[in-house]
Amino acid sequence: MSDTYGTDRMRAAVLAAWTASPARFREDANAEEDFALGGYRDRLIVELAQNAADAALRAGVPGVLRLTLRGDMLTAANTGAALDATGVESLSTLRASGKRDEAGAAGRFGVGFAAVVSVCDAPSIGSRGVGGVRWSRTETAALVAEIPQLAGELTGRGGHVPLLRLPFDEPPPIDVPEGLDTIVRLPLRDAAAVESVRRLLAETSPALLIGLPALEAIEIDVDGETRTVVGDGWHVVSESGGFTPDEVSRLFADRPTEERARPYWSLRWAVPVTGTGEPGPLPGTVPPVVHAPTPSDEALDLPALLIASFPMATDRRHVAKGPLADFLVERAADAYVRLLRELPRTPKLLDLVPSLLGKGELDAAIRRAILERLPGTPLLPAVSAPAPAVRTPSFADAPVFEPDAEWLVEPPATEPDSDGWVVTGREAAVVASATAELVEAVAGFVPGLLPAGWPARSPAMTALGVRRVELADLVDLLSGEAVEGREPAWWRALYDVLPADDPESLGALPVPLTDGRLVRGPRGTLILTDGGANLDLTPLGLRIVHPEAAHPALLRLGAAEATPRTILDDPLTKAAVAQSLDSPDPEPVARAVLSLVDAAGLAPGEAPWLAELALPGADGELYPAGELMLADGALAGLLEADTHLGVASSELEETYGARVLAAAGVLDGFAMVHEADVLLDPDECDHDLDGEAAWLDHVLDLLPELDVPPMVAEFTAVRDLDLVADWPAALELLTRPPLRAALHPLRVEGVEVPSYTAWWLAHHPVLGGRMPRELRLPGADPLLQGLYADAPAGLDPAALSMLGVRTTLAELLASHGGPEELLDLMADESVEVDRAQLRALWVALAAVDPSRVAPPSRVRAVLGGSIVVAAADDVVVVEAPDLLQLVTDRPLVLAPYDLAESLSELLDLPLAGELASGEVTSEGVVRPVPPEVRSLLPTAPETYVEHEKLLVDGVECAWRYFEGSVHCTGVDGLARGLAWATGQWNDRLAVAALLRDPTAVPLLLAEADLS
DSSP: OOOTTTTHHHHHHHHHHHHHHHHHHHHHHHHHHIIIIITTTOHHHHHHHHHHHHEEEEESSOOEEEEETTTTEEEEEEEESOHHHHHHHHHHSSSSTTTTTTOOOOOSSSSSGGGGTTSSSSSSETTTTTEEEEHHHHHHHHHHHHHHHHHHHHHHTTTOOOTSSSSEEOOOOOOOTOOOOOEEEEBBOOOHHHHHHHHHHHHHOOOHHHOOOOEEEEEETTTEEEEEEEESSEEEEEEEEOOOHHHHHSSSTTOOHHHTTOOOEEEEEEEEBBBBBOOOOOOSSOEEEEESSSSSEEEOOOOSEEEEEEOOOOTSSSSSSSSSHHHHHHHHHHHHHHHHSSSOSSSGGGGGGGGGGOHHHHHHHHHHHHHHHGGGOOEEEESOOOOOOOOOOOGGOOOOOGGGGHHHOOOOOOOOEEEEEETTTTOOOTTOOOOOOHHHGGGGGGGOOOOOTTTTTHHHHHHOOOOHHHHHHHHSOOOOOOTTOOOOOHHHHHHHHHHSSSSTTTOOOOOBBBSSOEEOOOOOOEEEOOOGGTTOOOGOOOBBBOOOTTHHHHHHHHHHOHHHHHHSSSHHHHHHHHHHGGOOOOOOHHHHHHHHHHHOOOOSSSSSGGGOOOEEEETOOOEGGGGEETTSTTTTTOOOOOOOOOEBBBHHHHHHHHHHHTTTTTEEEEEEEEEEEEEEOOOTTTOOOHHHHHHHHHHHHOOOOOOOOOEEEEEEEOOGGGGGSSSHHHHHHHHHHGGGGGOOEEETTEEOOHHHHHHHTSSOOOOTTGGGEEEOOOHHHHGGOOOOOOTTSSHHHHHHHTTTBBOOOHHHHTEEEEEHHHHHHHTTTTTTOHHHHHHHHHHTTSOOOGGGGGOOOEEEEETEEEEEEEGGGOOOOOOGGGGGGGSSSSSEEOOOOGGGGHHHHHTTOOOOHHHHOBBBSOOOEEEEEOGGGGGTOOOOOOOEEEEOOOOTEEEEEEEEEEETEESHHHHHHHHHHHHHHOOOOOHHHHHHHHOOGGGHHHHHHHHHHHH
16 A cells, blocks of 8 residues: 555654653643644534635635535545645644645635544544545554553553654545545544534534635535535625735734734624625624634624634633734725725614623724714715715724724715715714604704614614714704795795604794795794685784695694784784874774674673773874764763763774774673683782772771782673763663673672672662662652662663662661661651651661671660660660669660670660669569569569659659569559569560459450460
């Protein structure tokens, strides 16, 4: 058997070296074990693919790798250059690659084949027509065991030997599949190895082909189930280059000799793409790590695959820090920017914009380098040209790799594009939540505006430096020359595409008006409806939206529908009315306002402020509408001749009619005051009404003490009552609706008080020259007869009552000041009152609370048998009939004795018992009360004292009930004394008759039964 690859020579040399230096044997065994179990663990498929790619590259043919797993046998067959002696030597040595001079070769360290050691103890490899080579742990162990110098080392390692250091010729034939050139056969060590290989085959993904461009396809056959892995569906950007001697000296100073012998670099970025060319997520089978070119343990948390010739540490798992790694970080960032620029300019690009924080030091360095470049890179599609570039400092102004940061001096120029503009992030702007229609409408106002669909609040937009234009900012841009000359229809189209869910941001939205102005903010503007479309309202200074710009969105933002009624309520209309009398030309304002009143169908009194509208009078002078009367109106014939009121011009009445003028405040009848929630405070309640302050004082006197001024929910009053000349006709109007409502009393804090109108009428001589409060309703309470004159007939009694015309004694006494008024009338000598009426009046007055009455100075009383008016100091209230005999010389208030004390307190007058002691000063004889008297007076005392001449306080009297005894003279005295003593005063006459004629007892008893 020929030694095709010099395996005999290589074995002999290695065994000799081990024999000469057993430490070398130990070193080779440890190194192989380190690589197999450390840096190259789980890289079996990657290393097989790498060798296949390098073979295809050397042969210049398309690379194909076929991986077949049958039971516990894995084969890897590939196209490309056949195995040669150099290749065998490279496979059988450690860290001495045979590819060091091959530019573009993936293998460069000479240890990759050591990955087979993790699963196999007897690998072999061969090429078609050339032969093959194999390795065997068993045979190697047998050869080592024959060398005495290595026996100790072999024993110390438990029989473990380096597998790949001793190659053996593979006996022919070599079974290479048709169409392929080389095959690797790996009998798998055990079930764990088989399971590991199955997993590695399942994880094989297109990323492996992207890292090995010489390899076009990997065919995988696992127990008859096949699949082919190709590198389609990815967008790849590749960069490579060489180093000058100076660069090698600077960048490779800390790298091994053989790396310095390969003075070139390469890298590749790849992202999966959809059918539209947009980037998609990395497949789950692609580990998110840096590939150098095989997967490392350096995390890379970007949705793109990076394959670069980074210098690796001795563990082949991590990138070695240093100038070379820094250089490649910068080149990787450049290539990544290029990758983004080559992809479709859709929002999917944002998925590739990294955040600042990475998962490792290398990841963070790559991210920083990319983020330094992106904000200044023309990358984003704009529908409008950008504004002139303004350099904005950011973290991009602190480059990581200073020598290559020259590109940061000036931002890249914006590029035109077939579909618009391609702008840098710093030049771009995005409107939050903008629709395509909104973007189209405002493109001319926002430089560098991105199309709809670009998420304004994406962190990637912030990283790119894109300016976020909020809706309020957009509204601010709609100003100045940018919108000058825009047609109203353009504004309506803009309103149609603005979002409706952010009224606060749209508060300053410009609105075109009918007068040509462009105002800020819909609030306060008016949108005319059909009812006001033909009205000339320019004199009012209203902000009326141009009809071609009117849009429902403006209503949502504060505009109001401009019906004639709402236009009348507009503050500008009210201001124009208030200022019209001082205007040099009030006629246009009057014309506009009256046309609105007509169109609104306004009723008189609905808008009282219209009374300030300046209108011409018949005398040619201007008057406020509220000071003009209709020539034929009801009010014109009621007032005095010379008043401040004028008469409306005939032209005015002919043009607008009496109804419109009355609604505008011109007086047809009495003018009214209507106001809600009126505070009854002297400083607040002022409606320019005659005597209003006095009415207010009167009302406040009727109310209890309050901490704050009371309020009237609805205040209604009739004006100009002081100007009336014809009161009968005026009262006809005042006592009919609607003016009658002003007569109704008010309820304030639970107390009923007179309205202003009723109070004023009650205190003025409006009824036949007399005040209503001086009159009574005809046929009313007889007790008021003589005290009050009868009111004129023909007026509504209820209305007269509200005016203060007296109705009943009870109502009079219940009214404020009524008791005092009655006492004053009773003290008027011109008033005639009979004795029965007088007694009834005293009975009624006895029920009045004394605190409501000031004691009178003169009192109507009885003196002798006559009714007189006497000074109060002379008058006495009699509380008992036996005291009456002691005060007959004084005017007396005579009423039922049980009311005497109440009247005494009310009138502040003395009782008779307070003026006379009532002591009996004469001597009498005690006599029994006749028994027949007891039939009428069962409780009569058994005795009485009979006096020949009864003296009480020295005054001769007929009887006296004193200290529990009846004192009397004669039958009549005895009868009165017994009746008073028993509390049967009303039976006194019957007792007297009984005493005179005892036989009359049966008849008296019968009469008593009938009473």
